[in-house]
Amino acid sequence: MNHLNPNEALEHVKGVLLASYKAVTEMGFNSRIVEDTSLDLKTLGDVSAQRALHNYFKESGLPITLYTEESEESSSFSERPEYSAVGDEIDGSYNLKHGLGMLPHGGILGIADKHDPRFKDFLASGFLEFNSGNLFYATRKNGGYVIEHWTGGNRERKELKTSENENINAKDLFVVADIYMLGDLSRPLIPYVARSGGDFKSTAIHLAMVATGNCDIFVLGDNCPNPKKRRTGEEIAPGYLIVKEAGGVGLDWNGNDLGKEKVDLYKGKTFHAVFAATEKLGHDFLDEMHKMPKIKDYMERKQL
Secondary structure, eight states, X not given: OOOOOHHHHHHHHHHHHHHHHHHHHTTGGGGGOBOOOSSSOOBHHHHHHHHHHHXXXXXXXXXEEEEESSOSSOEESSSSOOEEEEEEEEETHHHHHHSTTOSOOEXXXXXXXXXXXXXXXXXXXXXXXXXXXXXXXXXXXXXXXEETTGXXXXXXXXXXXXXXXXXXXXXXXXXXXXXXXXXXXXXXXXXXXXXXXXXXXXXXXXXHHHHHTSOSEEEEOSOOSSTTOXXXXXXXXXXXXXXXXXXXXXXXXXXXXXXXXXXXXXXXXXXXXXEESSHHHHHHHHHHHHTSHHHHHHHHHHTO
């Protein structure tokens, strides 16, 4: 089999996101019904999307391994997989359950050219928001784009570009935080978040907001009060490419670029990260975080 190039990988990303979208939206209200689970919130929509992803790659013939949030283990579709697909069948299941069709949720997925990928190994990534039908995507070294109402047939793309903000003291600095996953670490960050920002309960939406310039900073961590809920890489690994190609950065809490990090989804690897419009803004925000006693103590205790 010939090696996938980024554009070929993108077509598969689009294909699998569309298959997932159709599987979920055709269920109507039933997609919001919660399946009994001891893990995280899991709806029948999540189950349907998971089945759609699995069937797509099974029929594709790609030598690929699929890693997703809802799967309890990886699925290899070849004895010698060359590629990997990483994603979340529905990011924002809480919004699907409670949002009455008005809160953001959708599928996010990326295809990497390694069986055991790092963040920088993704060829193409995409996020399809189910309510609007908007598709956000990027290919390696070819930029990022959004197509509004893509599921409705529109094909006009617009280039993604971050706000390019470098000023941590800007009055209109827009910061979003994954408050649920940060737990009590969100408290010292509230002055930034309350100024202009919030938490829209969807990692993929937060990443898309950074990539489109509608948000300057997105901060997340692995400090959830629910011990069964961890901040693993199913959304931020494919989303890293989208933010990067739009001109932004993804950094760990020590200021290191996430690109060299392995995803290691099924090893349960967790992440503390900041996505920012510019490298300077990201580092300046981290400097401010390091001055916050609660976060400083946490990082020392966790040996981050």
